[in-house]
Amino acid sequence: MAGLLGSLLLLVLQTFAAPPDFVPAGDLDPEGLQWANGTAGPxxxxxxxxSQRVPHSIIIGVRKGGTRALLEMLDIHPSVAAAATEVHFFDWDENYSRGFDWYRGLMPYSYPHQITVEKTPGYFTSAQAPERIRAMNASIKLLLILRDPAERVVSDYTQVYFNRLEARKPVRPIEDLLVRGGALNTRYKAIQRSLYHLHMRNWLRYFPLEQIHLVDGDTLVRDPLPELRRVERFLELPPRIAAxxxxxxxxxxxxxIRSDGRERCLHESKGRPHPPVNGxxxxxxxxxxxxxxxxxxRMVGRTFHWH
Structure with missing residues (x-):
């Protein structure tokens, strides 16, 4: 009798167990896989x-402007399938040389009603990225999230500062990088990245302004919903993101973020306090x-409330 009961129990377990190639979405490793929006990991x-498709929309930048927050918030939308990592396809020659099939293979699996979105903030300052993206899809919708350029410089420094601390490398005060010979060091790479009009001019050589939606990163932090509703309209998505x-x-x-009965915040590396800067x-x-x-x-026909 005991043997018969044991066999029945084993049969029940085999019948109702999940298939061996299925992992519940809540158990996925967020570094290697993605949330349950129709996507699958390797x-x-x-x-x-x-299927895996090249993006319908790309968040092209700007670095330290809030690209990760924007992507995570967009990923709430049931019609969005977001790439898990920064791909650096259009700005890194070694990746671009691998071709569009390689690029497509890094995209999430999505249903026909979904749009695929990837974000790589390095695209905005890349000289080659606009032409390369146009060669893939001349009608693609681009998202550019910006913040106060001076605050962006300090945030840029903060990321490098903490990365060097974690790697046990020496760090320099921000003033040593911002000032050379008593004058502002305008060759400092973080300052160059904040000269938005120079980089935007390159994008407008390949895309009309109406294909590039500007997201106010400072506003997104304070009050995300209005900015996201504007993004929904730009991407022609039904309004699904709510307060x-x-x-x-x-x-x-x-x-x-709160969605699908779960709550999640951005990684601890986001929102780090900035170091004090000499006034x-x-x-x-x-x-x-x-x-x-x-x-x-003047270039974009819009004013931002930057200092």
Whole structure:
């Protein structure tokens, strides 16, 4: 009798167990796989009816402008399938030389009603990326998220600062990088990245302005929903992102995401406190950007509330 009961129990377990190639979405490793939106990771069989497609939209930048927050928030939408990692296909020659089939193979599996979105902030400052993206799809919709250029410089430095600390490498005060010979070091790479009008001019050589939607990164942090609704309209998505998808995390000091009965915040590397910057140097930096910002405003026909 005991043997018969044991055999029956084994039969029940085999009948109701999940297939060996299926892993519940909540158990996926977020570094290697993706959330449950019709996507699959490298070790999973793709859901029936899905395929990997090149992006319908790309978040092209800017570095330290809020690209990860924008992608994670867009990923709430049931019609969006987001790539898990920065691909660096159009800005790195060694990746671009691998071809579009290689690129497509890095995209998430998506259903026909979904659009695929990837983000690589290095695209915005890349000289080659606009022409290469146009060669793939001249009508693609591009998303560019921007923030106060002076704050972006400090945030850029902060990321490098913490990366060097974690790697046990020496770090330099930000003032040593911002100032050379008593004057602002305008050759500092972080400053060059914040000259938005210079990079935007290159993109407008290949794409009309109406194909590039500007997202206000400073506003997205303070009040994400209005910015995301504008993105939904630009991408021609049905309005599905709601206020209930966000809650303010007092500890972290920014909005986190609530969807599918789960809550998640951006990685701890996001939203790190900036180091104090010498007031005189910061004023020099803001004064330097002022005419460059005005040039950008004229170029895009829009004003941002940057200092």
């Amino acid at each position: 070790s999973l069989a793709p859901p029936p009816g899905t 209930s998808n966000f809650y303010f995390n007092q500890t972290k000091g920014f909005y986190c 005189t140097v910061l004023r020099q930096l803001r004064a330097y950007f002022r005419p460059h910002n005005r040039s950008f405003y």
